Amino acid sequence: MRGIRQIFDDLVRFETVLWAEVDARLRRQCTLSLGSLNVMMVVDATPDCRVYDIARALEITVGGASQAVDRLESAGRCARRANPADRRSSLIELTGAGRTLLGEAVAVFDEELDRLLREPLGQGDLDRLGTTLATLRRAASGAGPQP
Amino acid sequence: MRGIRQIFDDLVRFETVLWAEVDARLRRQCTLSLGSLNVMMVVDATPDCRVYDIARALEITVGGASQAVDRLESAGRCARRANPADRRSSLIELTGAGRTLLGEAVAVFDEELDRLLREPLGQGDLDRLGTTLATLRRAASGAGPQP
DNA sequence: TAAGATTGAAATGTCAATCTTA
DNA sequence: TAAGATTGACATTTCAATCTTA
Numbered sequence: 001m002r003g004i005r006q007i008f009d010d011l012v013r014f015e016t017v018l019w020a021e022v023d024a025r026l027r028r029q030c031t032l033s034l035g036s037l038n039v040m041m042v043v044d045a046t047p048d049c050r051v052y053d054i055a056r057a058l059e060i061t062v063g064g065a066s067q068a069v070d071r072l073e074s075a076g077r078c079a080r081r082a083n084p085a086d087r088r089s090s091l092i093e094l095t096g097a098g099r100t101l102l103g104e105a106v107a108v109f110d111e112e113l114d115r116l117l118r119e120p121l122g123q124g125d126l127d128r129l130g131t132t133l134a135t136l137r138r139a140a141s142g143a144g145p146q147p
Numbered sequence: 148m149r150g151i152r153q154i155f156d157d158l159v160r161f162e163t164v165l166w167a168e169v170d171a172r173l174r175r176q177c178t179l180s181l182g183s184l185n186v187m188m189v190v191d192a193t194p195d196c197r198v199y200d201i202a203r204a205l206e207i208t209v210g211g212a213s214q215a216v217d218r219l220e221s222a223g224r225c226a227r228r229a230n231p232a233d234r235r236s237s238l239i240e241l242t243g244a245g246r247t248l249l250g251e252a253v254a255v256f257d258e259e260l261d262r263l264l265r266e267p268l269g270q271g272d273l274d275r276l277g278t279t280l281a282t283l284r285r286a287a288s289g290a291g292p293q294p
Numbered sequence: 295t296a297a298g299a300t301t302g303a304a305a306t307g308t309c310a311a312t313c314t315t316a
Numbered sequence: 317t318a319a320g321a322t323t324g325a326c327a328t329t330t331c332a333a334t335c336t337t338a
Contacts, residue, residue, distance in 0.1 A: 002277040004260045005188075008165075010280035015162045016206045017287045018155075020330090035306070041152075051321060059163045064307050066322055071306090088315045088320045113151045120286035125279055130149040132268065132276050133157035139267035140164045167308095182328075198299060211329050213300055218328090235298045235337045 022112045030105045036077075037109060039068050040102050043078055043092050050089045059141070077101060169259045177252045183224070184256060186215050187249050190225055190239050197236045206288070224248060 023034035042057045043049045055065035069092060072078040077098035080090035094102060118126050170181035189204045190196045202212035216239060219225040224245035227237035241249060265273050 002274065002281070004257070004264060004273070007264065007273065007277040007280060008260055010277065010284045011162060012166065013206045014280055014284040014287060015158060017284070019159065020206075021287065033305085052319090059160045059167075060306095061308060062321065063309075063323080066320095067306075070322095086316075086320080090321085110151070113155055116287055117151060117154065117283070120283055121279065125282075126151070126154065127149065128275065129279050130154040130157065132272055133154060133161055134149070135272075136264070136267055137157045137161040137164070140161060140168065140263055180327090199297090208330055209299065210301080210331075213298095214328080217300090233298080233338075237299085 018116050021116065022109065025112055026105060026108055029108055030101060032101060032105050034109075035068065036072055036075075037102075037105050039065070039072060040077065040094060040098060041106070043094055044099070044102060048083070048085075049092045050083070051092070052089070054092070072098070165263050168263065169256065172259055173252060173255055176255055177248060179248060179252050181256075182215065183219055183222075184249075184252050186212070186219060187224065187241060187245060188253070190241055191246070191249060195230075195232075196239045197230070198239070199236070201239070219245070 019034060026032050026034055026037060038058055039054055042054050046053050046057070051065045051069060052062060054060075054069065055062045058065065060068075069078065069080070073080065076095060078092055078094050080092055083089045083091045117129075121129065166181060173179050173181055173184060185205055186201055189201050193200050193204070198212045198216060199209060201207075201216065202209045205212065207215075216225065216227070220227065223242060225239055225241050227239055230236045230238045268276065
């Protein structure tokens, strides 16, 4: 009998190890943290990307997303430009150097995901995991905190 | 086609939301963070518990575990006592107040896990998720970082 | 030398207050 | 008023250096 606490534990601890290992390799090979890579992937995939869009995609606060963009901008990897449609916000874009770095980093990222997710499971179990996680995320994000 | 990046994203983001929601309810109802609860559960379950044992169980660094014990000890929820078998380390135990609080907190914890893990999935898919996560964790923790 | 632990500094997130514009 | 963003204070973690004991 696997208790539900054990499942929580394996979920959280595996996520910790997965994050730490991918992060360590990205820092060594690309001088880029996994947190920053995640932000860059959202910026790259979102047309007219605002700080708010990053916060929602990564399930972090708007304040945290603003600071993450600050760090990327200081490193010359993204830039804020004026939003012609709404002067309260900026549109965030990758710089040329940012796009180049992103290409290198996602290659490393995919290698690590293969090693730590696909190889231990195989494609069938991996697909079932994906379906299950999508269900869980939809339920948790949709319901919101219990009032 | 669910890509492997999407699976990583759902895993990390669901874990973020799960942690945040359980943490928020524990802070409101028990004046206890989820991080501290995890430490207390390890201390409670481990005979002759040392800082090193906490670090390994939670997949965090020894330094982080030491500071987490500091915080619990300051709150009067655990105590270090001398280790008669090895004077480099201490044995960590819950105080009476700590044990009482732990009992209240795990009840809330279990309710939240039911709400956020079992209810969206049902028992069958939950069990399959548990098996898959155990496989992933064993593979990742066993292999260690890629040299 | 190595193992266990502690500590201070840096990274990164949350929260709350505040500012600007819709 | 509300929405989007920024900022400063705080919490928690990692990393490296250091200390004590095996």
